[in-house]
Amino acid sequence: MKLERLISMIYKLLNHEVLSASTLAEEFQVSPRTIYRDIDVICAAGFPVISYQGNKGGFGIIDGFKMDKSLLGSYDVSTLITVLSSLSSVFEDGRAQGTIERLQTIETEYRSSSLAVDFETHRTDFGALPVLRTAITKRNIIRFDYINGKNELTTREMEPVRLHFKYSNWYIYGYCMKRRDYREFRLSRMMNLFLTEETFQPRHDTDEIGLSNGAGQDQVEDVVIRVGADALAEAMDQFHQVEKQFHEDGSMIMRIPVNKPLQARWLWSILLGFGSGVEVLEPSVLREILREELQNTLKHYEV
Template sequence: MKLERLVSIIYKLLNNEVLSASTLAEEYQVSPRTIYRDIDVICAAGFPVVSHQGMNGGYGIMDGYKMDKSLLGSYDVDALITVLTSLSTVFNDVRAQGTIERLQTIGEQHERPNLTVDLNTYRTEPDSLSHLRAGIMEHHVVQFDYINSKNERTSREIEPVRLQFKYRSWYVYGYCRSRRDYREFRLSRMLNVHLTNRHFEAHVLSMEEPSTAPPVTQEIMTDVVFRVYPDALAEALDHFQQADKQFHEDGSMTMRVQVHKPLQAPWLWSFLLSLGSGAEVLEPLALRDVLETQLRNALRRYDKLNH
């Protein structure tokens, strides 16, 4: 514990001009006398700590002293700081913050960062990420209810292996005790996430595990073509960035995307219907029939409320 405190104090002094003994004592929950002894040890180790007198006095590193930057370039350091800062915010990770402070000593000092990354998400329960992260780090089983792609609700227990952020959402990969196999779960569909005290042995896995989803080949992909009107352009572009796009003089746009079995893809129906009158399906014609059926079913539900 003392060694960790000494290393942390060194990096704090490298990142700040002057820090008082009382400030350091409060942060590390020790007495000022302990800080004085720590500073003596740091000086004995060869770090040029100087003492500043006066009202705003304290300890600092001698001007001109720099950490060795030979291992990482400033671009590498800035990129690492950016990613770690986001992770520190998402998980409230004190250890990540300590790493950031150490990297800042060899990075370029910018008044304003030229890159930011936001890994946070509003689509998960407030404590789900922290519970899963703790389960991974401490090898504890996690319980939760899950809504699958068929809208079925089941209770699950998993031995979490890793968290993944992809497709603008968080996922957790782990061993599902209910299915007795490895599974991937989307956090937005997880409810009542609970970290248990039950311990499991660490999993030894290769870097890339085989996907649990069936392979999708080019032969079973279908072109879906729809016209998007000006009042729905932004939302359509957010969802289908890689689509083939053709803009028209009236401000509308035709989008062409390849979808696996679009007549059996509720996620696609939901998205197209969410655009309301801002989109119209042109191909395949059978998809128009599917959307019309969905609209009629929705209207029937509201008719029941009115009678």
């Protein structure tokens, strides 16, 4: 613990001109006397710490004694700080803040960041993310209730391997003890997450384990839709990287590759959400499915 405090103090001193003993004591939850002893140790280790007297006095590192800037360029440092800052807020990870402090000592000049990262996600995910990160790090088995794609409620136990952010959502990937195979679960569908005291052996090779994205590629079928001129922006947001063909009347044809589209309820919800702005052209069976969905919805509003 003392060694970690000393290292953190060194980087803070490198990153600030002057820090008072009381500020450092409050930061590291120790007494000012302990800070004075730590400063002596840091000086004995060869770091040129200077003591400043007066109301605004404190400790600082002699000018010119900085981390080698050739390790990383300005662009690299700025990008890393931006990404780490976002992850630090999401995972409530104080260690990331320590890394940011060290990176800031490399590039001391102020530069307006050209990059912003916002891990926009469900509010419920934020509470689960630190718990899952802890479970992965300490290899604790987790237990949770889950609503699957068939709207069935099941209870699962998992050996978590890694978190995955995609399609603006967080997923946890690992070994499902119920299915005895690797599975991926969306955090927004998880409830009653519990971190058990039971641990598992590090037998998962994350370099060899593939995520489920490539599963069932032989069942991918194109869904062709016509997008009206008043729904172009929303359709582009939902289906950006697909084949598109624009027409003179302002409409657009989209060809969307989907795995098992006749069973993909997530796709039905998106398409129906466009209202009259989108019409499904192919496959014809999907048109009939959406027609039935609309008719069933209308029954809820019959007087």
